[in-house]
Amino acid sequence: MRTAIYPGSFDPLTNGHLDVIERAAKLFDRVIVAVAHNEEKHPWFTVDQRLAMTRRAVRALKPVRVTAFEGLLVDFARNQKACAIIRGLRAVSDFEFEFQMALMNRRLEGRIETIFMMPREAYTFVSSRLVKEVARLGGDVGEFVPSHVDVALRKQVKNRRD
Numbered sequence: 001m002r003t004a005i006y007p008g009s010f011d012p013l014t015n016g017h018l019d020v021i022e023r024a025a026k027l028f029d030r031v032i033v034a035v036a037h038n039e040e041k042h043p044w045f046t047v048d049q050r051l052a053m054t055r056r057a058v059r060a061l062k063p064v065r066v067t068a069f070e071g072l073l074v075d076f077a078r079n080q081k082a083c084a085i086i087r088g089l090r091a092v093s094d095f096e097f098e099f100q101m102a103l104m105n106r107r108l109e110g111r112i113e114t115i116f117m118m119p120r121e122a123y124t125f126v127s128s129r130l131v132k133e134v135a136r137l138g139g140d141v142g143e144f145v146p147s148h149v150d151v152a153l154r155k156q157v158k159n160r161r162d
Contacts, residue, residue, distance in 0.1 A: 001029045001030055001081075002028045002029045002030070002083055002084075003028060003029065003030040003031075003032065003080055003081055003082040003083060003084075004024055004027070004028040004030070004031050004032070004082060004083070004084040004085070004086050004115070005031075005032050005034050005073070005076065005077045005080060005082045005084070005085050005086065006020065006021060006024055006031055006032070006033050006034065006085075006086040006088075007034040007036055007069070007073050007076075007085065007087075008033075008034070008035070008036060008088075009035070009036050009038055009041055009043060009050070009128065010033070010035050010050050010053075010054055010128070011041065011043040011044055011045055011050055011128050011132075012044070012045060012050070012053060012128055012131065012132070012145060012149045012152065012153060013050070013053050013054050013057055013128075013145065013146065013149055014123065014126050014127070014128055014131055014144055014145050014149075015119075015123055015126065015143075015144055015145060015146065016088065016090065016119035016120075016123030016124075016126045016127075016144075017088065017119075018057055018058070018146065019119040019120050019123055020086065020088045020117050020119055021033060021058055021061065021064060022061065023117060024086050024117065025061045025062075025063050025064050028063065028084070029063060030063050030064075030065065031061075031063055031064045031065070031086070032064075032065050032066075032067060032080055032082070033054055033058065033064060033065070033066045033067075034067060034068070034069045034073070034076060035047060035050045035051050035054060035066065035067070035068045035069070036068075036069060036070065037068055037069070037070040038070075044132055044153075044156050044160075045152070045156065047068050049152070051066055051067075051068055053146075053148060053149050053152060054066045056146075056148055057146045057148070057149070072108070073085065073105065074105050074108045074109040074112060077109065077112050078109055078112070082112060083111070083112060083113065084112065084113045084114070084115050085102075085105060085112060085113070085114045085115070086115050086117055087101070087102070087114055087115070087116050087117070088116075088117055088118070088119060089116045089117070089118050090118070090119065090123075090124045090125065090126070090127065091124060091125075095116075098114075098116065101114075102114035102116075123144070126144045131144050131145060131153070132153070135153045135154070135156075135157050136157055136160070138157075141153060
């Protein structure tokens with residue numbers, strides 16, 4: 001069984017993330033969406049909230065499983081018997097950091113390949129950070145995230161203001 005890991009904070013999950021997940025699910029027997037526990041990023045949503053939102057968004061994709069992880073990604077990937085790590089690239093500016101991470105991961109575990117995937121052009125500018133900023137400022141982000149994520153973002157903005 002060919003397993004790929006698609007790691008990220010997914011704070012929140014965007015339609016760009018979903019596009020990559022859907023396409024990865026066509027290439028691999030199993031895709032594990034690995035929601036990172038990384039408090040350094042100051043997430044808006046807890047790990048449990050991000051897991052729930054992501055699971056709801058991918059529930060129709062049979063080869064996709066969603067779980068949390070912390071620690072070294074290559075250790076997690078090795079434990080899941082993954083052969084690949086999927087990384088999304090939106091723009092050339094993403095490449096340098098992702099390339100360095102891929103080389104480090106290869107050095108730590110040479111049997112796991114990193115595969116770069118780009119979202120559809122409609123989502124190349126969409127990032128979780130930008131979505132949160134637009135939502136925080138009262139903008140409509142409904143076309144960039146699944147509808148249940150949009151609702152959660154609106155609640156989070158309201159809670160942050162109160």
